[in-house]
Amino acid sequence: MLATVGCTPTTRALKPGYSRAYSRKPWAAPHISMDAVIRVIVGHRPYRPNGFRVEREQFDDKVVIHNYGHGGGGLSLGWGSSALAVRLAADQVPAEVAVIGSGIMGLCTARLLQDAGYSVTIYTRDVYRHSTSNVAAGEWGPYATHDEGQVDAAFLAQLDWAARVSHHAYTNLTGTKYGIRWMETYDLYDEPLAEPVRATFDDLFTYKGDLAPGQHPFGKRYARRMVTMQIDPGTLLRQLTADFNLAGGKFVIRNFDGLANVLALRENVIFNCTGLGAAALFDDSNLVPAKGQLVYLPPDPAVDYMTFGGGSGGEHGFLHMFPRRDVLLLGGIFKLGDWSRNIEANETERIVQEHKKLFDSFG
């Protein structure tokens, strides 16, 4: 695994002044400036404080299986949550089924159903390019999915199962075809860490180590190094769409404006993978948006690690830098209950300037 993430130990690559306790090839600093910004995008995480909903509901002769509300971890949970949803149809004879939505949940659900012998039609308002899933930054990390005080043990067991199944599934898809690769990640802190911050799923983040100031180029901070997968959502969703089509799947572009519309579908088994759309469609007042804003810069293949933290926003604006193949991405906002779609210029400026400062210490 080490070779795949470009971490082959070498003392020759050490920059002067770095401790020999930890070595890797030199860290390249991303080029960050306002005039390099290609595009800024806004997206809304479908957040439920009480956790995502995978549940079966009977409406006369129709079965609706819900699979929505994954907050900031939906890309990571795609396969696992969809496997939970598909299990709820295990008593149904493989036949024609409907999936509503073509984000990560709709596509994973549809692919799993096809593999189980079902004939699947995806009904969707937007194709994947215009879904929230295509906005996701792309770290494999099933976090920001719920409010600790509002979930029970049953939900946590479900989350754990979904995360592990999904992690395993993604490890089978690494490579350029699905846009998934292993990558070093550094969580940055002002103080030494007393306990792991990623307390859940800690075991799925490998190659961990704590670096003190002087052992890394991130200034006076403390860094926790680990390895996880980076997912390029555009590549993944495009390939899943191609797989779905190849397996005989059909797309119908349709906007559902109410439950009656949904229940009028000819299929008797309907998977509801509408993300934030479920709030209106199924009258779910627990489902709220968490606004995000991402800044795209030109890709920089020399940067071979991701970073989290280092800014002033705290958990409502955790800075993150992901060197994806298509863009170098900077993020840093999580605004609960904010439905606005406008780009916030002051946030763009903050995200860019704070990241610039973070990498200034590279010298």
Ligand SMILES: Cc1cc2nc3c(=O)[nH]c(=O)nc-3n(C[C@H](O)[C@H](O)[C@H](O)COP(=O)(O)OP(=O)(O)OC[C@H]3O[C@@H](n4cnc5c(N)ncnc54)[C@H](O)[C@@H]3O)c2cc1C
């Ligand atoms: C800025 C940002 C960064 C993120 N970063 C990450 C990350 O790094 N890692 C991670 O794991 N997750 C991340 N996420 C979260 C992740 O993107 C979501 O949890 C996930 O995409 C939700 O997928 P979904 O398929 O449920 O919903 P969506 O992608 O929103 O798909 C819903 C689908 O349903 C359709 N639909 C909705 N309503 C209707 C209707 N009434 N009629 C017909 N069709 C309808 C839509 O057209 C769409 O096709 C991020 C999200 C944001 C916004």
